[in-house]
Amino acid sequence: MASDTATASPDRRRPRAGGLRWLPGSRLGRLIIVLNLFGLAILIAGALVLNELRRGLVNARIDSLTTQGELIATIIDQAATVGEPEPMMDAAYASEILQLLSNPRSQRARLFDAEGRLVADSYWIADRVEWRTLPPARSRDDGSGLDLSLTGPEGEPSEGEVAAKAQAALQAEVATALRGVHWAGLRLGADGERVVSVSIPIQHVKAVLGVLTLEARDVDEIIAAERAALLPFILIAISVSLISSFLLNRLIAHPVRRLARAADRVRLARARAISLPDISRRDDELGDLSRSLEDMTHALSERIDAIERFAADVAHEIRNPLTSLRSAVETLGLVQDPAARERLMAVLQNDVQRLDRLVTDISNASRLDAELSRQAPTPVDLRRLASDVVALYQATVRPGEPRVVLQAPEMGEPMLVSGQEGALGQVLRNLIDNARSFSAPDGEVRLSLERARGQVKVIVDDDGPGVPTENLETIFQRFYTSRPKGAAFGGNSGLGLSIVRQIVQAHDGHVRAENRPGETEGDVAGARFVVTLPEARR
Template identity: 80%
Template sequence: MASDTDIGSPERPTRPGRWRWLPGSRLGRLIIVLNLVGLTILISGALVLNELRRGLVNARIDSLTTQGELLATIIDQAATVGEPEPMMDGAYAAEILQLLSNPRSQRARLFDAEGRLIADSYWVSDRVEWRTLPPARTRGDGPGLDLNLSGGSEDDPDSADAAKAQAALRAEVNTALRGVHWAGLRVGVDGERVVSVSIPIQHVKAVLGVLTLEARDVDEIIAAERAALLPFILIAVAVSLMSSLLLNRLVAHPVRRLARAADRVRLARARAISVPDISRRDDELGDLSRSLEDMTHALSERIDAIERFAADVAHEIRNPLTSLRSAVETLGLVEEPAARDRLMAVLQNDVQRLDRLVTDISNASRLDAELSREAPTPVDLRRLISDVVSLYQATARLGEPAVTFTAPEGLETVMVSGQEGALGQVLRNLIDNARSFSAPDGVVRVALGRQKGQALIMVDDDGPGIPPENLENIFERFYTSRPKGTAFGGNSGLGLSIARQIILAHDGTVRAENRRRDTSTEGDAPEAAGDIAGARFTVILPEARR
């Protein structure tokens, strides 16, 4: 059935969709949205992971710690004076900090034992820091810059960010003055993230000062990684959009065409789905298209068969009804008892024929439904044939042909996959057909065999045989060809047709042939060798896999 969005019908109006602004059908829009959602999650995850690069922060902390411990050791060894109470020579320590070049991306600060800033790598480098000056102060506004922990003009006490940065730096230095190494992230003056380590400069156990190393390039590295990731993101977006459009064209559009074709079939504007360019595709949609075509063709053939069956039924019923009407109209005009008896016999025969026709037509009409309703199960043909033949033998009447069953020695079971009731009906139809052509003292022989993985059932009679030109016609519906003297109306002509229909549904075959007596002479043609000894119906079924 077609989708509600793209295929409209009188009894099923289209509904506005949430994503109508996207091109294509509902399935195509779903493909596009799902691709974009997955891509958005991927991009968001990549950006979030870049924001929280713990590995980068830890690596910077390790690097700064190694450098800081080395610098602290050098300053302790070279700039410590005084015995027994050691002190740090601030001027000499500043010179050492100036001689040991630091990367431009890092900043080193040196504090004395009181927490006062005595050296800053920015003071002794050629780095020029600039920023907009704060508003001018008026007299009485309070104290000026606090240079104890400030770095000069970069710390603006009037700025909230600067105050937070100064407080964080003060807490970090105070922690180190207690002899504890400090390492982590803190907020800088401009609100940027700063990786900082503070290492106490100790001489034995005395803390002479604090060396602080900080790196402000974390945001720059993350921004650079984002910029490097941007081309890949753009390529991924382009590929996702192209794949979505391609899937829309290759999947959603053909499915929509199939849905429209199915709607045309449903609305009786076509007898079969036909989408040639899709059927030629070597993929699942091609398989679906071919399967739908085969299905609709099969349904069309079934409809034609039903129409032919209805026409045949009407024709077959019309004949006895016409005979009945004529007999009834004539019955009132006939006064001779013998003539009235003949008319009554005609009426009885026509009623019997109608009864047989109605019964067989009912069985034939229910056959397809019964075959499709029940699942196939393993069936033992030897047991089934034995049961059916035993029933005929138990209910046989005087003057009726006998029914026998034979099977080769050692053939205990022959298993097939099918429906036991339907196969039993095949056997009954073939046996009834053979008995109707047999003499009262004749014998109907049923045999079971096996050949090349197939089960063979043969039903033989001793009747007059089948004309060669009618070996296939006898399986057509309502076809009857009986010798003179056969009871009128005793057969509807549906038994063999029903038997073939059941066998075909079980992936088997059924054929008819004539048996001949072995009286051939050299030079005779095969079809002329011997007299006809009767008819043989052979059923071939595939054996069930064990």
């Protein structure tokens, strides 16, 4: 049942991208493609829909028609004006001038007299007629055949209504110009399309002799041509966006998916580490992520191995006092001699104390990792901490026990290190307790502090027998004990120095053991433990 749950969990963590499943790649890859295309679609739509181009073309067309119309109106005023003192426009001569100056191929020119009547039209001069596409034939409502009328579909204006609106707009434009006001803008054409039109009054002094109207309907064609010119660039932009999307999918989404699958394999197959060499060699953020995941899983693997070794060591260390207890209990029922029974009871008490001390030290060691990772490091003054620890030992010393002496300057700048005060205090206590256990009665343990090259050194000296040269490193191993002859068996758990090294390494420092030379060559004056920690930056 547990395996089924574990197998199904990846699907719960990876919801399906419902509407995008038709795109290739992973969900992240599909998202990359859609977002790239969405941004490009907005850009294309803006280029095609926004009316900035149309507005610019309309304004340019109005300026062109106005310049041309003012020139034609001026010529007509100078050449086709007759009668004084009440001038009037010679319609026939004005029509000839319009024929010479207008360009009926690209625009339409109309000439109106002072009463607003149409006098000349460039379509007449060029022998052109207005034309438009007829709407498709429709069936009659009663099914009796085709409806051949020119009215639009239901809800749309008919051809006549469109023509009437266009004629009304033209008349309003001409009426405005007859009042001596120039008119320019967009209005409705006879075929329902908008045209650019200007109406210029033909004035002789202050009298309005007529109106010249010029209109152009090629703006939409120019805009369509501009959009058609944009089409190759749009296709190129879409192609580039698709290529970049698939490259991003290949370079980002696919490796991330591989990392996720590798993490699932580590979780489901109980593997110890993620290994993706081809991604780790990449010199980018994904390479950094892959290397970080590999380092993290390797660190977790090492921690798992350390926990397994710790559990095996704990089982081995607990087995010894338990075996001794079982033997003593089994023998106790067979021994009748009171002296022998007393010795067995002493063994039982010693083994119980040993078990209690062993369980306490194991509990402290197992909580150490959690405590070190839970608390944030803070600046700690080692001089003050060492002074407090030594003062505690001096206040609680009993007759016959070794004394603890602090050899450090009382004045000067604080010796600051970055770490946890409780853990560093445990380092000092463990080193002092270890030195006291090897010191003679009424002996002395010396704790000194030094500062050198951005580091702070803590040195603990004793006057004991020293450490065998071959054991200077092994004494820091878990559950290792090396006692001199005559020392009580089981008085130490072998975890004190191991805890010291663990805490010091967590503070980016190191600890070592050495023997102090005596007065004669080859003689050992005692053991020395040196802890080196990086000084905190002020």
